[in-house]
Amino acid sequence: MDDSQVQRILNNPKFQEMVSKKRRLSWTLTAIMLFVYVGFMLLVGYNKPFLASSFSGGITTWGIPLGLGIIVLSFILCGVYSYIANNTLDPLNKETLKEIEAIAHEKGAN
Template sequence: MDERQVDAILQNPKFKEMVAKKSKLSWTLTAIMLFVYVGFMLLVGYNKEFLLSKVSEGGVTTWGIPLGLSIIVLSFLLCGVYSYIANNSLDQLTEEAMKEVEEIAHEKGLH
């Protein structure tokens, strides 16, 4: 792939749309994870009594365990959400942009 093709791809409206959507998605999922993680850390720092309290009377599991595990599960779920959206939406935009660039290059005899 030469510089003209790279420039054509970077200037393609569908490629720009894909980059914008990908960026928005990435920042949204990052913000969700950051909010949850910082919230958990604030809970650890300022409300240890709650995290040390038992889930059920007479039980041994404290609230810290399921909350900590749920953060780990959430990170996997957010990765799955990103992968699903990227595979079903963003990849399609990339393919469309590549086809358009290849068609233009073919028409101009650059390919």
């Protein structure tokens, strides 16, 4: 594959759309997880009495459901990514690959 083919692939609107959507999705989900995790760490560092206080009047403290919530959120975000990737990004990826293959095979046809 020569430089002109690579440039045509990089300039392909479908390829640019696919890259843009994947980048936007991954950064959005990363930002959500980072915000929640850093918020929890700040809570641990600056408000230990709240985390040590009882959740329901018993022995369960607020730290336990919040910590479990972060773990559950990570699984939910993985599910969201999988759902969007399978239903939105995969069809776009297939269309993009068809166009890229056509560009890559043009040189051999000449």
